[in-house]
Amino acid sequence: MAERTIDRRIARTRATLQHALISLIPKKGYEAITVEDICDVANVGRSTFYAHCTGKDDLKRRGLDEHLRALLSARQKEALAAQGDGRARSLAFSLLLFEHARDHLELYRALAGGRGGEVSLGSIREILSDLVRAELAVTAAKNLPGAAPREFVVQYVVGAYMAVLTWWLDRGAKPPPAEVDRMFRRLATDGILAHLVEGS
């Protein structure tokens, strides 16, 4: 069979599975979903499911990965390119992702909320780490003696961001993205002491 035709069929099945998973998450919660549930919704046999991924987690990861990595890496390039003032433009992904999360609120809340939240966000975490790592490589000219290793800072920033994002989503994403973004970047760049004594 022609490769392209097959590829298209496969891609369509894969997409159906992704969509089935996403549509189920709000109904039952990620943890409670079974492979059979997904197959039923997607009108797909169990064997087909396992022909495409090794399990529920794998399916989720593949979907999220492709989605996010495409989104972020594309727009991140612009941000990095347009970067003049290190302070103003640093952590460029932040606003981008807050906005994206608000636009796809259902999906994000489903992924991040409740028990399996942290697991689900593993992929986002990795992607963000890549971005922050790249950004720091530009921003921080050299690895100063006595300073924390660059990877340490990466983990610090990404960990903080993920926690804040999750919390914001769990509360309904009520403050507008721009404001959350401002708060996060202020804490990240200036530290909590500055925040505590002066306010914004």
Next chain:
Amino acid sequence: MAERTIDRRIARTRATLQHALISLIPKKGYEAITVEDICDVANVGRSTFYAHCTGKDDLKRRGLDEHLRALLSARQKEALAAQGDGRARSLAFSLLLFEHARDHLELYRALAGGRGGEVSLGSIREILSDLVRAELAVTAAKNLPGAAPREFVVQYVVGAYMAVLTWWLDRGAKPPPAEVDRMFRRLATDGILAHLVEGS
């Protein structure tokens, strides 16, 4: 039967179960452990297990959490009480937990490492949140207008700490606790900008 004797028996069984779980974690990883495994190691019948807790997670929570909460909250009080200078003493739990993690490296790495890491650390996260929340209640006199909500800061700090802790453990906890603690608190209090431009 006398209540006290019974209580003692019960406590002993409970402790045996806790110990069985902890001893299994390094061997198979938390996720892979089954209730039967625990019962086998503890020489306990399934029914007894379920007489004491509702499942694996419950057992873990009761054990680890009580343990940690006792450890941290006790010493945290001293820290809070002795707190004169907000800068020097803030985030008092940090060094304490780094040290504790290094002392029980096997256990922590088992909990934090690999796949289910974030899930397992959920309890620690909650405990830390409580601590930071309490600390901020003292440190930050009022909720300044324009500043981030206090809970936002809590999530930020705890998220960053957990990420850094996990990363440190995954790397083998090589830098000494005191140094990691210093790096973390520097980033947290003064922000990454200070870190980037000046060094320590």
Next chain:
Amino acid sequence: MAERTIDRRIARTRATLQHALISLIPKKGYEAITVEDICDVANVGRSTFYAHCTGKDDLKRRGLDEHLRALLSARQKEALAAQGDGRARSLAFSLLLFEHARDHLELYRALAGGRGGEVSLGSIREILSDLVRAELAVTAAKNLPGAAPREFVVQYVVGAYMAVLTWWLDRGAKPPPAEVDRMFRRLATDGILAHLVEGS
């Protein structure tokens, strides 16, 4: 737990499974029955099923085996004991089994009919072989030179009997057992030539 109590519980479950299988055979035919069907009828979990037998065939065999071997070996002893005239009493099992089959017609037709018939009858075949072998050991004084080996005769007789029994059951067991028994033993003892030329 006391052995007897457990044994009783186990025996009851086993019996329930046997009964479920037997009750299903007339409805769907042996081949079409799934393990899940049996479990549903028996109100038993899959795991319990597999704790008692290795599969559908095994369940069937265990049931049939116990049942028949008990029936035949008990009554066969009497027959052998009372045996005076080799001609009149030979192949003593024949009438016994024809009658038993008619009394439990549903069961036998279910087992013997259709596709899996021969498979199902494997156990009966073995049991009968044992009986005939024992009978020949008494009847045939010595292994005459030029004659067929005794085991050959055993296979011959049992094969013929099984075929005749199956055929009779498939036709509804209409001729009375006594008559079928007479026909079979006549053919077996005197051969088909005698049958063809003289009649009974």
Next chain:
Amino acid sequence: MAERTIDRRIARTRATLQHALISLIPKKGYEAITVEDICDVANVGRSTFYAHCTGKDDLKRRGLDEHLRALLSARQKEALAAQGDGRARSLAFSLLLFEHARDHLELYRALAGGRGGEVSLGSIREILSDLVRAELAVTAAKNLPGAAPREFVVQYVVGAYMAVLTWWLDRGAKPPPAEVDRMFRRLATDGILAHLVEGS
């Protein structure tokens, strides 16, 4: 494409499938063979397989049965035609099949041996039944009163033959076909009593 060419192609594919099945039987046993196995060996797509037959059993039947039926019915006709003395020539298929089985020992043992033996031999049984039925129609002039129905005798003879054949094959087909044939026909025509008291 010319019809004949197509027909030839079809026939060739069919033959390839047959051959694939036969070659697999000794390796895995009939029951364990899957359609995919056959397709792999035959270098044929699944769709092609199902274009030629409805399943594994169908393929076996078409192959083995045609083969045997051709072999037996051709030579059987001669036997029936040349039949003068009912005793000497009766059960003419017997020697023929014993010889054929010995010549294709591997195949027959695969079919007859072990578990699924009787199932696989179902086809042979049917063919033999047809032959014996035909022979009896000639030999036994009329349905004598009191005698067993003709079909009863057919089942009796075929059952006995199949059992003896299987037993012989399972033992390695050691006695030469002629001898087994003699023993079988002696038992069949004269009965076991004659065998027991006089020998050959």
Next chain:
DNA sequence: TCCTAAGCGAGACGGTACGTCTTGTCTTCCA
């Protein structure tokens, strides 16, 4: 001292999800 109620081990059980396997259908392309 015996009695009695609880904790406990043992493990059978009903259930549920898993990942694997085979079947038979269907679609697309190639020769």
Next chain:
DNA sequence: TGGAAGACAAGACGTACCGTCTCGCTTAGGA
């Protein structure tokens, strides 16, 4: 246009855990 390739839906399989349960055994107070 027949056949190869193989994706697919369907669904049975045997396994692994789960959480519930029933059963006796032990054991340490209160009678």
